[in-house]
Amino acid sequence: MTIENGEGKPSAETSSAQENITEQGTVEAPTGEETAVAEAAIEAEASPSQKTYAEETVFEIAEGSEITLQNLLKAGAHFGHQSHRWNPKMAKYIFGEKNGTHILNLDITLELWKQAEKFLEDIANRGGNILFVGTKPQARELVRNTAERVGGFSVTQRWLGGTLSNFETIKRSINRVKKLEELLAKAEEEGSTVRIAKKERLGIRRELEKLEANLGGIRNMRHVPDVLFVIDVAREAIAVREARKLHIPVVALVDSNVDPSLIDYPIPSNDDASKTLKLFVENVAAAFSRGRHSFLSRGADRQQNRSKKAGSDVEVVTRKGSSGEKDAELKDGAELAVSA
Structure with missing residues (x-):
């Protein structure tokens, strides 16, 4: 997809259904399977009178899927909130608007995800810890189980003020x-x-x-985490505020109704649909696991090298000891010969 115009600047001249957008994003029409998936996903959205994001789409995503444009479309990651609920600071991430609902630009989502993925892997590669924050009902079990699986930490019920x-x-x-x-x-x-x-x-x-x-x-x-992964920035505002105060980097999904400038690594995405959450949480865990594996591998190599070095030192000391004994024997023999 290539964006021709997706600024989404607010204006008083727009109609009531698009009061927050003056220029709707337009694209060069994609072809093939991508078009079919995108059109079917948009048709699957809830009616504007109800929740206008897609809680579930009609597509199934394979377990352990990577984050690709196709999988983001299948998961409904492009569905934002109703256009009248938007945050103007999200304008550069918005692709357009349909039936009163903002559609997020998944090309940008994919690009920003790759940056966040590399950062998460680097943090784990340096031995850092991650705290998953997801207290909304559809995310609790997923977040808790995933954090336990990768050796991270999680807050899934209620963020207690002062946790950080x-x-x-x-x-x-x-x-x-x-x-x-x-x-x-x-x-x-x-x-x-x-x-x-x-x-x-x-x-x-x-x-x-x-x-x-x-x-x-x-x-x-045992200590504050090295990075936070937050699912809903609006819901977890206190967690984000505490992390910023302590200069702890935050990776987060940012829907069309939040301020992305509060986040170090924002990922424009639907933050309500369970399939979208599953796709991102699992890939965050995978990135962290890769980094942790590299860190632990280096630790094992260092331990092995230390063991080898210790063994070499013992061998050198033993050889020196044997050499000293032989020198003493030779010296004693020489003294006996002289006295004789």
Whole structure:
């Protein structure tokens, strides 16, 4: 696709259905399968009176698919929000508008994703950690399971204020979780001297459930992460603000209703459709895993080299010791010969 005009500048002269756009993006018509996919995907969008982004498209995406223009179209990544909800700072990422819904420019999405992908891989390659932030219902399980699989951290229920900016307090809450778990475990051991009343035990369990829901994904995080991956910038505004305050880089999906200037590595995309979220979350995890694998491989090589060096040093010392013993024997023999 090549864009001829996609500025999307606001103007008072536009009609009510396009009040925020004066120049709709136009393109040279693509041909072949790409045209069929794009047209079918646009027809699959919800009606303007309801949610105008595509919650689900009619296309299936293979497990572990890479992010390509075709897969982005299949996942419905190009569907923005209703045009009257747009953020003018997203104008350069908007391809056009259809039925009152903004359509995002997937050529730009693909280009910015490649930049974000390289950055994520580099962070992991230096031994950095990643925090996935996705608290919207359709993202929770996906984000939690993916973060666990790649050794990252996650926040999937509610972002607690100060999770980053007041991390020492958060760590105290995490330590409380561990202490309560140990207390309950001791109380349930056979022959234990720890006694907890039934009512008190129930209260402890309820507190644990609440703490685990909010802190379970970061309970093993010893320090603030090196990068955040955020699914919904508007919903996770506090997380983004705390990361910016601490100069922690943020990679995020930016829909047509958010301010992309707040994000270090913005990726223009639908941030609601479950297939779009799955495509991006899995590819973020894949990029991070590649970097982590390289980092761990270098660590293993360094350990192996250290072991070899230590073995060589022992051998040298042994040889020196043997040489010294032989010199002493020769010296003693010479002295005996002289005395004789």
